[in-house]
Amino acid sequence: MSRVRVALVTVLAGAAALTACSSSSSDEPDPASGGDKPVSSPAPKPITKNLSQAHLTQALLGDGETLHGYTVHDSKSTTEGQYCNERDDDSIPKGWVRGSDVDYEYNGSTLNMASLYICLFDTAEDAHSAYTAWKGHETNKQQKPEQPVGDENTLVINPGASEDSVDGYVRSGRVNIRVQIDGATGGDPSGAQTMLSATLKRFQQLQEGKPATVTTADEQAGARQ
Numbered sequence: 001m002s003r004v005r006v007a008l009v010t011v012l013a014g015a016a017a018l019t020a021c022s023s024s025s026s027d028e029p030d031p032a033s034g035g036d037k038p039v040s041s042p043a044p045k046p047i048t049k050n051l052s053q054a055h056l057t058q059a060l061l062g063d064g065e066t067l068h069g070y071t072v073h074d075s076k077s078t079t080e081g082q083y084c085n086e087r088d089d090d091s092i093p094k095g096w097v098r099g100s101d102v103d104y105e106y107n108g109s110t111l112n113m114a115s116l117y118i119c120l121f122d123t124a125e126d127a128h129s130a131y132t133a134w135k136g137h138e139t140n141k142q143q144k145p146e147q148p149v150g151d152e153n154t155l156v157i158n159p160g161a162s163e164d165s166v167d168g169y170v171r172s173g174r175v176n177i178r179v180q181i182d183g184a185t186g187g188d189p190s191g192a193q194t195m196l197s198a199t200l201k202r203f204q205q206l207q208e209g210k211p212a213t214v215t216t217a218d219e220q221a222g223a224r225q
Contacts, residue, residue: 150171
């Protein structure tokens with residue numbers, strides 16, 4: 001084989017190797033993403049542990065941890081089982097284990113208050129059944145949060161005959177969370193969504209053996225980024 005032919009074969013082989021390497025590179029931009037490499041967010045962590053009553057109380061947002069203008073009214077409480085069911089049913093839902101709740105005053109007034117409820121169940125299936133009943137049947141008033149929260153999530157705008165009020169519901173694994181903001185919302189559900197998200201993240205911290213430190217201010221700061 002002549003020197004010219006050997007050189008040509010070598011060049012062609014090198015070009016083919018370079019092409020194959022480039023096409024298989026993990027750094028190649030995804031054409032469907034407009035040239036940017038896709039970024040995956042961490043998967044949510046469902047609440048699966050049998051957390052104690054103390055854990056449920058810690059998960060509740062306290063003074064300085066909840067929405068601006070709201071402070072704890074009286075104290076955090078233990079929730080009876082019937083309050084983890086729909087409004088017109090005072091029976092204890094199947095699989096209910098324990099619950100906790102807290103009410104908040106708005107600017108020092110008991111008008112336009114807010115409430116936060118947490119309910120733990122034996123299984124995710126029990127929690128799902130209770131969640132479905134808890135959120136009610138006003139499908140014309142229900143909408144999904146802008147950012148998904150937990151395994152299931154629903155916002156109810158002006159439930160019943162209320163005005164400027166929002167109810168929010170989340171299920172994550174074995175836990176159901178409900179937020180009620182009565183008035184002072186102007187129909188804006190962002191506050192309820194922020195409380196739901198912050199409470200769930202506090203649960204996740206507790207499940208991992210860490211203290212509950214996430215606040216609504218943290219969630220609002222993250223949303224602005």
